[in-house]
Amino acid sequence: MVDSKHQWKAWLYLAPAIVLLLIFTVWPIINTLRMAFLEGYTTAKEANPFIDYEFTVGIGNFVRVIQYPGFMTCLQNTILLCVLTVPISTFLALLIAVALNSIKPLQRLLQTIFFMPYVTNSIAIGMVFAAMFNMIIGGSARPDSVGIINNVLEALGFEYINWMNAGSEYWANIVVMVVYIVWNALPFKILILLGGLQSVNKQYYEAARVDGTPKWRVFTRITIPLLSPMLAYVIITGFIGGFKEYSSIVGIFGESMGPVGNDYALDTMVGFIYRAIGNQEGTASAAALILFAIIFVVTMINLAVSKKSTHY
């Protein structure tokens, strides 16, 4: 079928995509590598028409990123949020998907409700969560309003907690973020897992039933193994997304990335990169490559683990 007359046509159709990708995808990859390994690189220095800077090649940018005091906070927050939210959301999504798959009436309605958070703006709904956790401080010792989440806690007999206002503690801020990120992550995971469950061959369950296998064994010995490719998939995409966490924090805390008086307490890797854009390109590039390396390694570990435990 190779028709040399048509070769130029194929390239013509591909031309717009290739031009755009060369400028905005391929060049950035090359340029990021270049900037990251040029000592003390900034665009301003390179573009300076009066002084001809000679950058030496080295790993100074990487060293500077790691030594920067804020960077470890960013790394810690990113990893902590990842490690907390991925297992919680995967486990909850699995429970919901299995439960949804086992019912007939209301299945479609509930499925629709569980998908709703997917179609939202993460900044906008973050602001709603912030309002739910937020206290309105008045003149008296007790805030005018402690927020609906605290109202529920008090109704259950607990004391109210300063979740995210000035003076709030780190663990409380993290809880708010975990609640929001899990809420946000559920629909995608439920959709994928439910799709997987619905394509499982019914004969396995039929056979287990005939043998009188207990429900829990059916779940651990049939459902989980057959679902393992989808589980691996949602866990891997969960980690990749988790390492790029940023806009959900802006949604809740605003661009200060932390409660009032404690700016950047919840800053992340992506937040770090974004703030270095436009002034410290060498540092930003080094940080972006570190982020890429982390995502790459975690994905490879995930793939290796899932290859061992996945049953196709």
Add this chain to the structure above:
Amino acid sequence: MSEIKTMRDRDMQKVSAQQSVMKVLGKIVVYAFLIIMAIIVIFPFYWMIISSLKEMNEYRRSVPTLFPEVIDFMNYVEVFTNEDLLLGQLFYNTVLVGVVSTAGGLVITVLSAFAFARLEFKGKNALFAALLATMMIPGELFTITNYQTVFMWGWIETYRVLIIPFMVSVFYIYLLRQNFLQIPNELYLAAKVDGCSDLKYLWKVMIPLALPTIISITILKMMGSWNSYMWPRLVANDDAHRLITNGLRTAFTNAEGVTDIPVQMAAVAVVSLPLFLVFIFLRKYIMKGVSRSGIKG
């Protein structure tokens, strides 16, 4: 199959009364769990709407009302008339950028997917593999250089800086190519014999057959521009070109950092409304597109 049926009948007879009680209890637990989770999932939307209808005095109460005592639309009036927010301009900018970048992106995606799926040329597989490899790289890495590029070109605070740099997505090319490959090649050869041009074939046969995928891509791309935050914040944060998500985040907070939450909730509701309409009417395509492509918009 009939053997299984009779076995099932025998099984059913064996089920004792105690077991069926357990079964009903099990169902109750499952439904209770699902309904509680559904309420948790839906509650933020409910809270957004009722808070947006409350007066500030009612919102501040220490014991909150689950339904506003006085339904007050003043918050919405405030959202539409606020001179710092400029909601009309935000809507206009976002819709313009969304429509143009989606339309342009679709044309480019369809043409390249067609070339990869149907045409033969040297280096096709290598090029395709190279494109796929770029998908592994986090987008933040591109942003650093793209900011330099658009800055150098003087594109800061223009519409084109919002439309062009992220117009093509390798992912959608991949998705559509996979769909095009499912269309039998014989159709293409027959069309060629009949003297049908490539573009006509693409328009009359391929696009109609791949329409569900194309619709999914369109919706996801539109939602992407509606929700995009970081790039617009970086390159076009002026009144004339600001996009909606970006405008929303900073509005309604005064100099002391105190937020008028009911008005803010009204603004969030207004921004969320188009997404809900899309969800209600086009849910099928979104769910299909998401489950097939596995991306987070």
